[in-house]
Amino acid sequence: MFLVRSLLIPLAFASGLYAQPAAMKTREFKVDFDLREMGRSLKAPEQPDPAAGGDPFGPPAAPAAGTDPSGPKRKLFRPAKPPPIPTSKDVLTQMGISFPEGSTSFYDSRTNILRVHNTPEMLQLIEAFFDSTGEGFPRDIVYTLTVVEGPGEIIRQANAAAARTADASAEFRKLLDQAQQPASKVRIVSDACVPAKSGTRATAEAAQERIHTTGLTFDAQGHATLKREMQPLGLELELEPVIGADGITLSTSVLLRLNLAAPQLQPVSITDPGTGKAAEYATTDFFHAEFATAITSLSGSTKLIGIAAPLGKGGAREDRLCAAFLTGTIHVQEPVQAPEAPPPPPTAAPAGMQATDLPVPDGLFTNHWSWPARPLQEWLESQGVPASKGASAVQQNGVLHIINTPANIERIAALADTELEKAPKTISCMLHTVQAPAAFLRGLAQASAVTSDHAALWAQVEAAVARGEGRFIDSLYVETQPEARAKQVSASECLHVEEFGLDAKGRAIPGIAYRNVGSTFEVEPTLNYDGRTVNIEFSYELHPAQPAMRREAFRDPASGLRFDLPVADFHSNHTVTGLIMTKGGTRLISLYQPTGRAAEGLLWATFLKCDVVPQVRPPQGSLHPAAPIAPPDPSSWHTQTFKVPPDFLSSAGSFDSSPSEDKSSKEPRTARSVLESAGIPFPQGASAIYDPKRSILIIRNTRRNLDLVEAYACDFCIRTPSSIAYTAQVFQGPGPLLRQLTAQAAGKCGHRAELDTLLAAVKAGTVQPLSTARIETKFGTQATTTEAHTHTNLSEVKVNDKGETKIVQDTRQVGLTLSIEPAGRADGRVIESALKLEFHPTEPLEHREHILDSQGRSLELPLTDYQVVHLTTGTLIPSGAARLAGLWKPTGKPEFEQEDTLQLLILTCDQLWLEP
Numbered sequence: 055m056f057l058v059r060s061l062l063i064p065l066a067f068a069s070g071l072y073a074q075p076a077a078m079k080t081r082e083f084k085v086d087f088d089l090r091e092m093g094r095s096l097k098a099p100e101q102p103d104p105a106a107g108g109d110p111f112g113p114p115a116a117p118a119a120g121t122d123p124s125g126p127k128r129k130l131f132r133p134a135k136p137p138p139i140p141t142s143k144d145v146l147t148q149m150g151i152s153f154p155e156g157s158t159s160f161y162d163s164r165t166n167i168l169r170v171h172n173t174p175e176m177l178q179l180i181e182a183f184f185d186s187t188g189e190g191f192p193r194d195i196v197y198t199l200t201v202v203e204g205p206g207e208i209i210r211q212a213n214a215a216a217a218r219t220a221d222a223s224a225e226f227r228k229l230l231d232q233a234q235q236p237a238s239k240v241r242i243v244s245d246a247c248v249p250a251k252s253g254t255r256a257t258a259e260a261a262q263e264r265i266h267t268t269g270l271t272f273d274a275q276g277h278a279t280l281k282r283e284m285q286p287l288g289l290e291l292e293l294e295p296v297i298g299a300d301g302i303t304l305s306t307s308v309l310l311r312l313n314l315a316a317p318q319l320q321p322v323s324i325t326d327p328g329t330g331k332a333a334e335y336a337t338t339d340f341f342h343a344e345f346a347t348a349i350t351s352l353s354g355s356t357k358l359i360g361i362a363a364p365l366g367k368g369g370a371r372e373d374r375l376c377a378a379f380l381t382g383t384i385h386v387q388e389p390v391q392a393p394e395a396p397p398p399p400p401t402a403a404p405a406g407m408q409a410t411d412l413p414v415p416d417g418l419f420t421n422h423w424s425w426p427a428r429p430l431q432e433w434l435e436s437q438g439v440p441a442s443k444g445a446s447a448v449q450q451n452g453v454l455h456i457i458n459t460p461a462n463i464e465r466i467a468a469l470a471d472t473e474l475e476k477a478p479k480t481i482s483c484m485l486h487t488v489q490a491p492a493a494f495l496r497g498l499a500q501a502s503a504v505t506s507d508h509a510a511l512w513a514q515v516e517a518a519v520a521r522g523e524g525r526f527i528d529s530l531y532v533e534t535q536p537e538a539r540a541k542q543v544s545a546s547e548c549l550h551v552e553e554f555g556l557d558a559k560g561r562a563i564p565g566i567a568y569r570n571v572g573s574t575f576e577v578e579p580t581l582n583y584d585g586r587t588v589n590i591e592f593s594y595e596l597h598p599a600q601p602a603m604r605r606e607a608f609r610d611p612a613s614g615l616r617f618d619l620p621v622a623d624f625h626s627n628h629t630v631t632g633l634i635m636t637k638g639g640t641r642l643i644s645l646y647q648p649t650g651r652a653a654e655g656l657l658w659a660t661f662l663k664c665d666v667v668p669q670v671r672p673p674q675g676s677l678h679p680a681a682p683i684a685p686p687d688p689s690s691w692h693t694q695t696f697k698v699p700p701d702f703l704s705s706a707g708s709f710d711s712s713p714s715e716d717k718s719s720k721e722p723r724t725a726r727s728v729l730e731s732a733g734i735p736f737p738q739g740a741s742a743i744y745d746p747k748r749s750i751l752i753i754r755n756t757r758r759n760l761d762l763v764e765a766y767a768c769d770f771c772i773r774t775p776s777s778i779a780y781t782a783q784v785f786q787g788p789g790p791l792l793r794q795l796t797a798q799a800a801g802k803c804g805h806r807a808e809l810d811t812l813l814a815a816v817k818a819g820t821v822q823p824l825s826t827a828r829i830e831t832k833f834g835t836q837a838t839t840t841e842a843h844t845h846t847n848l849s850e851v852k853v854n855d856k857g858e859t860k861i862v863q864d865t866r867q868v869g870l871t872l873s874i875e876p877a878g879r880a881d882g883r884v885i886e887s888a889l890k891l892e893f894h895p896t897e898p899l900e901h902r903e904h905i906l907d908s909q910g911r912s913l914e915l916p917l918t919d920y921q922v923v924h925l926t927t928g929t930l931i932p933s934g935a936a937r938l939a940g941l942w943k944p945t946g947k948p949e950f951e952q953e954d955t956l957q958l959l960i961l962t963c964d965q966l967w968l969e970p
Contacts, residue, residue: 078157081177083168083184084388085161139438139465142168149183151176160464163471165389192387192587194251194634195295195304196503198645199258199380200496201312202229203364204240206373213361213377221355226379234493242492243364243376244289244312245657247499247645249385249633251589252297256631260646261288262602263624264317265552266338276329276612279555279563284624285340287313288649297384304382307348314364314376315341319606331611341365345378353384354503383503387587390507390638403457404444410463414454414470415670415803417932418477439465477668478884480930481579481588482533482800484941485643486793487596487660488515490524495645495657502642509640512661526789526954527658528573528596531796531941533667533929535886536581536588540927544895544942545572548601549847549917550622551903560613562905562913563851569624571597572945581666586637588664594643595628598658599650618906625650627658635664638801665801671883671932691739694760696751696767703728703744725751734762778876778885779830780837781962782939784893785812787821789954792941796958799938809936809960824957825870825893830966833876836888842869845898847918866920868894877928884930885963889939891925895957896946921946925959933965 142161143153153159157172170180202209212229216222232240250256264287270278292309319336326333343362351357360378365371403409419430431447445458447466454470456463498511505511518524534540553565577592601622608617629644644660647653703723721727725744726736736742736755743752753763785792795812799805815821831837850862873890898918905913925940940959944950 078171078173079177080169080171081181083170083180085166085168085184136436136438138440139468141461141464141468143461146170146180151179158460160460163468192582192584192634193297193301194249194385194387194632195297196249196383196385196642197247197256197293197295197306197380198499198503199244199246199248199289199291199310199378200226200230200242201244201289201376201378202226202233202240203243203374203376204229204232206375208232208240209361209375209377213358216358221352222358222379223356223381225358226356226381229377229379242496245492245496245499245645245647246289246291247502247642247659248291248293248629248631249641249643250293250295251632251634252295254591254632255292255294257293257629258291258631258644258646259286259289259626259628260649261286261290261313261626262649263287263626264338264340265621265623266317267335267606268337270324270333270335271555272326272328272333272611273558274328275558275560276326276331277556277558277560278326278333278608278610278612280335280553280608280619282553285338286311286626287317287340289313289647295382302353302384304351304353304384305348306351306380306382308345308359308380310345310359310378310380311342312344312362312376312378313340313342314362317341326611329611331614332609333611334607334609334616336606343376349380351382353382356381381500381503385503385634386506387634387636387639388506389586390509390636407442407444407457407459408463409455409457412454412456412467412470413452414449415668416449416452417670418470418473418668419449419454434466434469437469439469474668475585477670478930479581480533480535480667480669480803481581482531482665482667483575483577483579483590483592484531484663484665484796484800485529485575485594485660486512486526487528487658488519488524489527489648489653489656489658490515490518492647492655492657494518494523495659498659499642499645507636507639508642508661509663511642512640512663515659515661526793527598528660528943529789529793529796529941529956530573530575530943531800531938531958532575532577532925532927533937533939534577534579534927535930536579538928539576539578541574541576541924542927542940542942543570543572543574543922543924544945545570545574545597545922546899546945547571547920547922548622549919550601551620551905551915554608554617554619554905556610556613560610560615562617562907564903564905564913564915566848566850566915566917569601569622571600571624573597573943579664582634586666588635588637588666589632590635590662590664591632592643592662593628593630594660595626596658596660597624597626598648598653599625601625602650615907620903620905629660635662637664637666639664663797663800667801667803669803669884669930669932671934690757691754692757692760693752693754694763696753696763698744698749698751698767700746700749702749702751703746725753729753729763729766732766734766735759776965777830777832778933779828779964779966780872780874780887781826781828782870782872782891783809783812783826783960783962784824784870784957785816785821785960786824786895786944786955786957787812787815789956791815791820792956792958796938796941803932804935805938805960806936808938809962812960824895827870827872829872829874831874831876833878836873836875838871838873840867840869840871842867842871842894844868845918845920847898847920848916851915866898867892868898868920870894884932885965886928887931887963888928889925889961891923891940891959893923893925893959894921895923895944895950896921899946919946923957931961931963933963936960936962 143159146159159170161168212225215225229240232238233242246258248256248258263284265282265284267280268283269281272278290311294307296305318339320339322337323332323334345360349357357380358377359380362376364376430449434447435441439462442459448455456466502508502511530542532540532542547568548571549566549568551564552567555563557563574595580589601624604621606619606621608619627646635641640661640663643662646658648658726742729742730736740755795808799808812821816823825841827839827841829837829839845866845868846863849864852860871892875888877886877888898920900916900918903915903917923942931937939961942957944957
């Protein structure tokens with residue numbers, strides 16, 4: 055279910071606590087299902103009589119004085135008034151729980167916490183019921199792997215102790231303690247932390263991708279072509295867990311590969327059988343340990359899954375061993391606890407009532423009560439909130455200001471939850487990778503397995519960075535729709551020589567390939583039936599260092615020439631897994647020891663935050679004005695202008711709810727007759743003028759009736775032909791500022807405030823605008839805009855059948871290219887948009903590779919590395935909204951590596967009504 059953060063718990067009890075019997079106590083219960091769902095299936099309590107002042111939903115009152123008696127006898131459509139929304143107290147009462155005078159109950163649907171103040175006997179009954187429901191929260195698993203190296207005697211002792219117990223936690227902790235001691239001979243050589251879902255394969259890799267020669271082929275003249283492959287050199291972990299029916303047993307298939315010694319090049323000489331001439335090249339010997347097994351364990355226990363010696367070829371063999379410990383813990387996804395919010399400012403409220411504020415997106419209720427329009431409090435009462443004298447509800451700036459009884463406040467919160475459930479949704483993922491001391495991050499990884507949400511752990515990491523004890527490596531943000539795949543890449547497209555051979559005339563033919571070096575995040579989320587948890591399948595690859603360049607020798611058998619060839623080895627951290635996340639939750643998703651850089655005693659940790667965002671159309675100009683705190687007198691007279699479609703007179707009236715209209719009338723349609731036929735009163739002195747040239751209505755009427763015109767024009771305009779205008783803006787600025795803006799935008803459907811902050815920072819000179827592009831299109835049509843220059847680069851060297859060499863070049867657009875397609879409207883208001891972005895944060899970088907032969911000749915290859923951001927996603931954007939669509943760490947300049955600099959994309963979407 056979709057839930058709003060409640061500020062109401064202390065308020066719901068305040069009115070009852072002043073006269074509580076001493077025997078009563080207050081208890082909190084964690085409910086693993088939505089209590090409101092049970093309430094919907096129960097009989098609603100009898101509806102109380104409405105407060106003094108009459109039932110606003112009863113028969114229409116007599117015409118007000120001054121009403122034009124000759125006007126159409128029309129009335130607004132009034133839906134049947136539903137019974138009151140059941141509260142948690144109603145649900146518990148129908149379950150047999152009694153509530154004596156002074157007892158209270160409040161259910162916070164966001165956290166699934168039920169707080170009850172009642173007698174101990176009733177609290178025991180409630181506890182017995184909820185204990186019988188069992189634990190129904192979704193679960194996944196957190197695995198931590200630690201490889202410890204130490205003297206053989208110590209590791210053998212740990213192995214002997216682990217052989218006598220199903221849980222090697224004690225032996226593991228002893229080795230960790232020894233590793234922390236100064237001058238200890240025990241050290242930790244590898245770490246990994248990876249979440250996984252039951253029944254889903256997960257992989258984690260932290261390795262140097264070593265390019266090595268696996269063989270060669272000869273042509274008829276004996277010329278050879280080298281064949282190369284990539285071999286990961288470091289840690290590779292594959293897991294496939296299954297949670298047992300008892301909820302505490304884990305069955306895990308494990309494949310672990312470790313490289314425990316440096317690789318060694320071995321010269322090879324092979325004679326070509328056809329020519330009898332020898333080819334000389336080098337192969338690579340790798341030294342690794344591999345463990346492939348299946349283990350059964352209890353949640354939270356540790357297994358010693360293997361021991362191996364870190365030995366290579368040659369040299370003295372010291373008695374040292376490596377032990378791999380794997381801990382698997384079932385991770386329960388409880389609702390994220392809402393952060394403490396400041397209480398609302400004191401507000402005078404009638405006796406027995408409370409004043410409180412609910413964070414509710416602007417437009418949430420107006421999207422449903424806009425036609426026919428009426429005051430918000432009146433609409434709430436029409437939805438099952440009993441009328442109470444002195445009650446009020448005003449929506450302004452994302453906050454619903456409420457004065458009502460505690461029971462009705464709970465009902466309004468439940469109603470807001472229900473409206474949010476109906477809204478179309480997007481899922482945003484914000485990811486940060488941080489470098490910090492190994493002992494600190496290792497401790498957080500161990501703590502992450504036993505906490506439902508890791509926001510507190512992430513706060514510790516942020517604090518360590520602020521103290522200078524860590525640094526940000528990567529930050530990214532991407533948003534997509536449920537069950538849609540999104541991908542964001544911020545990387546340098548590095549070209550390198552992948553293969554090498556000679557043609558029939560002995561000419562060197564290099565094979566060129568490219569590889570992304572940077573950050574690549576691909577995600578496909580699925581919103582679960584409960585509306586608050588998300589299944590996330592993702593792949594995250596991050597390169598901790600630039601490619602390591604080295605050279606290898608090769609002798610061609612046919613020509614006898616010797617060549618000195620360039621070889622690029624890449625460094626990569628890569629996690630592929632699935633996990634379950636709670637709306638608004640934060641999780642530690644990886645822990646690695648980076649390769650390719652001086653990082654002794656340091657680890658990299660990656661945290662992922664997931665938000666499920668209901669998309670609500672924001673107020674649009676005159677159609678959806680923000681409700682003021684002090685609304686104007688509804689009987690006061692005003693003149694107001696409304697924008698309407700060009701075919702207003704010919705097509706309006708389709709929303710008339712009365713079946714008695716004479717459709718055969720031949721009288722000409724006027725603006726007043728159209729509005730009166732929709733049930734909008736025009737008392738004496740009121741007027742309606744339609745200007746077809748400007749497609750506007752000029753209405754003079756009472757404030758109450760102008761609200762009705764406003765709502766009618768809004769609903770009518772939504773259904774008229776239109777085009778969609780998109781504006782994309784790319785900004786660059788300091789990482790702390792852009793991360794802060796992204797964090798505050800992540801849970802919201804509108805990011806206009808963040809855009810305004812960026813534009814203000816541009817004026818102040820702290821943020822740099824990099825690119826702005828605008829494109830307009832219609833539904834179902836993909837539009838593309840490009841703001842770029844062309845760049846030519848070498849892409850291939852070919853030799854045809856005649857032995858002629860051909861140099862192939864490609865032309866690339868360098869700048870910004872945006873392709874976007876408005877596919878449709880999710881609910882008549884929110885626009886479904888498919889987006890593809892290619893952006894180059896810096897100019898291409900050219901480097902030259904040299905292939906040298908024994909005669910001193912050099913084949914020089916000018917290779918171009920492009921610095922590119924790719925973003926592919928599908929999202930929902932309300933018309934008139936601004937959306938933070940992507941955040942990334944740019945590549946291509948030394949300062950990007952040395953400084954905390956980020957770039958982001960802001961997208962605005964506007965639906966434009968056609969005008970004559």
